Amino acid sequence: xxxxxxxxxxxGDGDKYSVLLPTYNERENLPLIVxxxxxxxxxxxxxxxxxxxxDGSPDGTLEVAExxxxxxxxxxxxxxxxxxxxxxxxxxxxxxxxxGNYVFIMDADLSHHVSGSPVSLDNTREGxxxxxxxxxxxxxxxxxxxxLRRKLISRGANYVxxxxxxxxxxxxxxxxxxxxxxxxxxLVERCVSRGYVFQMEMIVRARQLNYTIGEVPISFVDRVYxxxxxxxxxxxxxxxxxxxxxxxx
Numbered sequence: 001x002x003x004x005x006x007x008x009x010x011x012g013d014g015d016k017y018s019v020l021l022p023t024y025n026e027r028e029n030l031p032l033i034v035x036x037x038x039x040x041x042x043x044x045x046x047x048x049x050x051x052x053x054x055d056g057s058p059d060g061t062l063e064v065a066e067x068x069x070x071x072x073x074x075x076x077x078x079x080x081x082x083x084x085x086x087x088x089x090x091x092x093x094x095x096x097x098x099x100g101n102y103v104f105i106m107d108a109d110l111s112h113h114v115s116g117s118p119v120s121l122d123n124t125r126e127g128x129x130x131x132x133x134x135x136x137x138x139x140x141x142x143x144x145x146x147x148l149r150r151k152l153i154s155r156g157a158n159y160v161x162x163x164x165x166x167x168x169x170x171x172x173x174x175x176x177x178x179x180x181x182x183x184x185x186x187l188v189e190r191c192v193s194r195g196y197v198f199q200m201e202m203i204v205r206a207r208q209l210n211y212t213i214g215e216v217p218i219s220f221v222d223r224v225y226x227x228x229x230x231x232x233x234x235x236x237x238x239x240x241x242x243x244x245x246x247x248x249x
Contacts, residue, residue: 014098015047016102017046019051020093021033022054022090023052034052047100052077136217165204172204174199
C-alpha cells in the first residue's frame with residue numbers, strides 16, 4: 001500500500017480523515033467496507049485511517065479487524081474493543097484514537113455507498129462547513145431494500161422530528177456524516193442521548209452552537225449480511241429521547 005500511495009498526488013493540504021466504524025457482528029461486512037474505503041480514499045489521494053470500534057462481537061468481528069490490520073497496515077487500520085457500545089459511546093471512544101483533523105462516521109454494514117465519501121470531503125472543503133450530513137430525503141437521495149413498515153417508521157420519525165425540533169436539516173437519523181474533529185468533540189461532550197436518538201441530538205446541538213451544516217444526497221441500501229438492530233425497544237427509546245429534546249432545547 002505504501003508504494004501505491006506514494007505514486008499518487010496527495011490532496012487536502014495536509015488534511016487527514018479518520019473513519020469511525022462501530023461494529024457488532026459485522027464479520028462478513030467488515031472486509032468489504034474496509035476494502036471499499038481503502039480503494040476510494042486511495043484513488044482520491046486523501047490521507048486517511050480507518051478505526052474499527054467493536055462491541056465484543058461473538059462472531060469474531062474483532063479478529064477480522066486484526067487480520068485487516070496485518071493486510072493494510074496499522075497506520076491505516078486501528079481496531080479496538082468497546083465492551084458496552086451505544087452510538088454516542090462508540091464515537092467518544094473512537095475520537096480518542098483519531099489522528100485526523102476530519103472525522104467520518106458511517107455504518108459498517110454496507111448501507112452507505114462509500115463513493116459518497118470523496119463527495120462529502122470536497123463539499124466540506126469548498127463550502128467551509130463544520131459538518132456534512134448524508135441525506136436520504138433530499139435531491140436524488142433515497143432508501144433501497146426496506147419494506148413498507150421500515151420506510152414508514154423512518155419517514156414518520158423524521159417528520160415528527162422536523163415538526164418538533166426544526167433542526168434545519170432534512171435527515172436527522174442518518175449516520176453517514178463528516179465532521180471537523182474539533183466540532184465532533186464539542187458536540188459529543190454536550191450530547192446526552194444514546195442509540196438512534198444520538199444522531200438526532202448531534203444535529204440539534206450543532207444548530208444551537210451555530211455550526212454550519214451541509215447536506216449531500218445519498219442512497220441508503222439495506223444491509224446484505226446480518227440482521228437489522230432496529231427493534232421495539234429502539235423505537236420506544238427514540239420517542240422518549242425526542243420528547244426530552246423537545247422539552248430541553
